[in-house]
Amino acid sequence: MDSETLEPDPAAAALPMRGEFSGDARVRYALVLTESELTVQNLGTGRRKSGAVTVLDLQDCIGCRAYGAEDGAEDGADTSAGFAVYFYPVKRRWAGLSSAPGRRRVERRFRVAVSPDPRTNLEEAQRWAGAIRQGSFRRSGGVCAEVRRPRRFLVLINPQSGKGQAQALFNTHVQHMLQEADITYTLQITERQNHARELVREADLSQWDAVVIMSGDGLLFEVVNGLMEREDWEKAIQMPLGVLPGGSGNALAASIHYYSGSQSVSGEELLVSCGFMLCKGLVSHMDLTSVCMASSPRLFSFLSLAWGFVADVDIESEKYRHVGAARFTMGTLVRLASLRVYKGKLAYLPAEESQSTPSQAQSTVSFTDGSNSSSVHSHMSRNLNCQNHLLHNSCNSNNAHKPNWTGESPVTTRGPTDSLLVPLDQPVPAHWTVVKEEDFVLVMAVYQSHLAEDLIAAPASRLKDGIIHLIYVKAGISRRALLRLFLAMEKGAHLSTNCPFVVYVKVRALRLEPFSPKGTITVDGEVVEYGPVQAQIYGSLARIIAG
Numbered sequence: 146m147d148s149e150t151l152e153p154d155p156a157a158a159a160l161p162m163r164g165e166f167s168g169d170a171r172v173r174y175a176l177v178l179t180e181s182e183l184t185v186q187n188l189g190t191g192r193r194k195s196g197a198v199t200v201l202d203l204q205d206c207i208g209c210r211a212y213g214a215e216d217g218a219e220d221g222a223d224t225s226a227g228f229a230v231y232f233y234p235v236k237r238r239w240a241g242l243s244s245a246p247g248r249r250r251v252e253r254r255f256r257v258a259v260s261p262d263p264r265t266n267l268e269e270a271q272r273w274a275g276a277i278r279q280g281s282f283r284r285s286g287g288v289c290a291e292v293r294r295p296r297r298f299l300v301l302i303n304p305q306s307g308k309g310q311a312q313a314l315f316n317t318h319v320q321h322m323l324q325e326a327d328i329t330y331t332l333q334i335t336e337r338q339n340h341a342r343e344l345v346r347e348a349d350l351s352q353w354d355a356v357v358i359m360s361g362d363g364l365l366f367e368v369v370n371g372l373m374e375r376e377d378w379e380k381a382i383q384m385p386l387g388v389l390p391g392g393s394g395n396a397l398a399a400s401i402h403y404y405s406g407s408q409s410v411s412g413e414e415l416l417v418s419c420g421f422m423l424c425k426g427l428v429s430h431m432d433l434t435s436v437c438m439a440s441s442p443r444l445f446s447f448l449s450l451a452w453g454f455v456a457d458v459d460i461e462s463e464k465y466r467h468v469g470a471a472r473f474t475m476g477t478l479v480r481l482a483s484l485r486v487y488k489g490k491l492a493y494l495p496a497e498e499s500q501s502t503p504s505q506a507q508s509t510v511s512f513t514d515g516s517n518s519s520s521v522h523s524h525m526s527r528n529l530n531c532q533n534h535l536l537h538n539s540c541n542s543n544n545a546h547k548p549n550w551t552g553e554s555p556v557t558t559r560g561p562t563d564s565l566l567v568p569l570d571q572p573v574p575a576h577w578t579v580v581k582e583e584d585f586v587l588v589m590a591v592y593q594s595h596l597a598e599d600l601i602a603a604p605a606s607r608l609k610d611g612i613i614h615l616i617y618v619k620a621g622i623s624r625r626a627l628l629r630l631f632l633a634m635e636k637g638a639h640l641s642t643n644c645p646f647v648v649y650v651k652v653r654a655l656r657l658e659p660f661s662p663k664g665t666i667t668v669d670g671e672v673v674e675y676g677p678v679q680a681q682i683y684g685s686l687a688r689i690i691a692g
């Protein structure tokens with residue numbers, strides 16, 4: 146991993162730095178660089194005085210580049226050098242009567258002419274550029290566990306995601322940001338489903354510092370599972386991941402933006418925000434959930450497991466993909482008109498319960514194939530990740546939708562042993578809670594805040610809280626109340642509406658057994674095998690670039 150940028154830069158040691166430079170139209174500027182800010186005082190042009198002071202926060206800076214004499218200058222005519230600084234502060238942009246906050250690009254250029262020698266000028270420009278970069282790397286706090294600045298990215302773009310504009314959006318909004326942040330990248334446009342999954346499963350990952358997806362959540366789901374299918378999964382899943390919203394849901398991108406404490410944005414504003422976080426390169430841990438079905442290989446999920454109303458809307462609204470994020474609103478209205486009840490059995494291990502019975506319930510990582518044999522639990526043979534246990538009463542033969550994620554590819558499922566789960570054909574452990582109702586409108590288990598750009602399903606969720614936020618709605622709720630619930634969810638207020646049909650519990654593991662022979666279950670928005678399913682969360686198993 147590249148840690149070059151963490152080494153102290155000797156040039157940055159002597160802060161504050163002060164200097165006088167010229168800018169555009171011969172305006173002179175006095176600069177003061179401290180650990181946290183670049184203060185720019187406009188000195189005017191000599192004839193016209195000015196005293197205007199601008200303070201630029203280095204937290205908003207993604208890069209600084211030194212350069213020699215301007216292109217096109219005649220040999221020897223211009224001995225000056227310069228440096229360009231790139232900031233993305235949050236500003237409001239007025240559109241009609243409303244204003245939307247978002248990060249806006251601000252580029253400042255300063256010319257250095259301290260000597261007739263071009264080399265001396267360039268060295269001075271480099272000294273300033275190095276010091277500004279160093280300042281911009283410093284930890285900005287928040288959710289981030291550590292400061293790193295990946296330099297070489299693998300960027301995967303799904304050209305089919307969202308409205309089919311992911312590649313164009315990358316070119317117009319992200320490419321220049323990566324250049325400004327001095328990040329190089331290998332671009333791979335995916336050609337088909339599972340392309341990204343196979344690529345990361347086979348690739349030599351040491352050539353990159355991060356794997357970034359420009360797509361919806363589906364492509365990241367491929368990447369996470371591709372990494373977990375590797376023999377070296379334990380190391381591979383430590384690869385920092387990055388998300389750039391290019392799909393229609395973009396739930397993880399919206400969650401990461403939300404955790405940064407910034408005001409809610411969508412569309413291109415969200416893309417610039419995520420691009421900014423990517424350039425800052427702050428890496429945090431992220432929970433993953435292991436999902437076991439009756440006959441498909443185990444999957445790893447970073448976002449959600451859904452059944453009932455939400456899963457149906459997600460899949461049925463695929464046909465409105467051309468309208469982007471509005472597809473979920475359209476899907477919700479259509480499904481409300483034909484609201485139905487989903488019958489099944491739900492059981493879970495409450496989060497507090499799992500803490501009080503550590504011997505059985507710790508979600509620590511133990512290894513099925515690694516050298517850490519001492520941590521392989523004695524009950525591993527009984528568990529064996531549950532994925533190989535076929536159920537006699539499995540109802541997966543009659544799927545309403547063809548699952549995208551079945552056992553088609555002959556890969557070995559790897560990863561930690563699911564120590565909280567027992568095989569699907571055995572009853573759940575006695576200390577689990579079995580929900581007495583068996584008629585539901587929806588069941589969703591979410592481990593990040595957002596289900597889509599404008600749906601805050603679990604406002605209390607955090608990247609690495611180690612918690613599955615289980616929300617279910619019991620049958621009997623009226624259409625109107627359900628609509629109110631979804632409208633409240635846009636602000637994350639649905640859990641405080643005191644609706645008697647809504648239940649919210651924090652859990653570490655769960656099992657769902659639908660009774661009906663047909664239906665849809667989604668994991669991270671992808672259709673998986675329909676039938677009994679169970680899941681357990683692993684705190685901080687993956688890593689993600691967040692802000």
Ligand SMILES: Nc1ncnc2c1ncn2[C@@H]1O[C@H](COP(=O)(O)OP(=O)(O)OP(=O)(O)O)[C@@H](O)[C@H]1O
Nearest residue numbers: 306307335336337360361362363364392393394395
């Ligand atoms: N080149 C491709 N052609 C067709 N499908 C692809 C391609 N690349 C990836 N896929 C698949 O497309 C599906 C949808 O992708 P993705 O989730 O990224 O976009 P989306 O559905 O628009 O966004 P969201 O999941 O946020 O709603 C995923 O199942 C992914 O595996």
